[in-house]
Amino acid sequence: MVDLLIYLAASLAGMAFILAMIRFVIGPGVSDRIVAFDVVTIVAITVIIITALEEDRVVYLDVALVYALLSFLGVIVVARYLERGF
Amino acid sequence: MRKFGNQTALFVTLFLFWVLINGSLSLGTLLVGVVVSSAIAAMLPGGWDPLREFHATPAGFSAAYHFLIYFIKELIRSNIRMAGVVLSPRLPINPGIVKVHTKLKSKMGRLLLANSITLTPGTLTVMLEEEWLYVHWVTVESTDIEAATAHIVAGFEKYLEVMYG
């Protein structure tokens, strides 16, 4: 039962990932792609946590934390870059 | 003396986070934590805004508690509403950017207000300029500054005013 639910959760996250990737590919603008990238990252954090549960390894949580930090900085940097013009 | 207290509060917060992230109380961890936290606290003589500007009175803590409860309720409500919008075949949106006003004076109070607005029912702070906020609203109900302020800002402001002023 529990395993089944966790697999269901993982597949829902997978579908969210695919939808965000579609938006990433079709764009149309740079900023749309950044939003899609942001969503992909957040979904990835969730997937890392589910993986940590399945593999029973607490180290993965540190990966999730650092990943969250890096993606936040990434979005901020790209947004600043957009704002200053090309 | 007050300045010194700010730095101590910053040190305690940093050290606490360090210990929580490491999840261990070994001598080496604690030693590194003390060194790094005090170095950072020493580099920031004014302390840290979220701690310095917080009104650490019973009323302040009580407002913080009620703010948290209200925020969680709004977060869940906003998500259910957005889910309804996204799932409905007609996509009933009516977007626009409105201007609202805040009474909050402190930087941290305004930051928390902007963040809370972003996370709740169909609203997204686009810009914060002095006491004016420009908010993107998925379902605009009023373009009037007063009415939009009452609708978007008032709920959070009530608590943040006591917490940060």
Add this chain to the structure above:
Amino acid sequence: MKTLLDVIGALFLVAGTSFLFLGGLGLIRMPDLFNRIQSGTKATTLGTILTLIGATFLRPEWGIKLSLIGLFLLFTNPLSSQVLARAAHRIGVEKSAKTKVDLLVEPPGDPR
């Protein structure tokens, strides 16, 4: 008892990832950038937090670290979307035809 907590935790995981899925769906369906940011930030923040709560039910000993991740996301998620919305508005990203009003007038001259 342990099994009950596990089932509750797993249900929280499913609820959280459902919100992620809705966020992804909104990302596809919404007509312009600002509405996409709206559906992106909100649904995914609650989704991740529900997942973290679920994980806490499944492994209570991880609670502290999971709540730190949650706290961090609660502060950074809205910030990154605000910065992005600000930048997009400043460079004049096209708004959907449904947009009623835009009271934010950009100051003339080059962006900073």
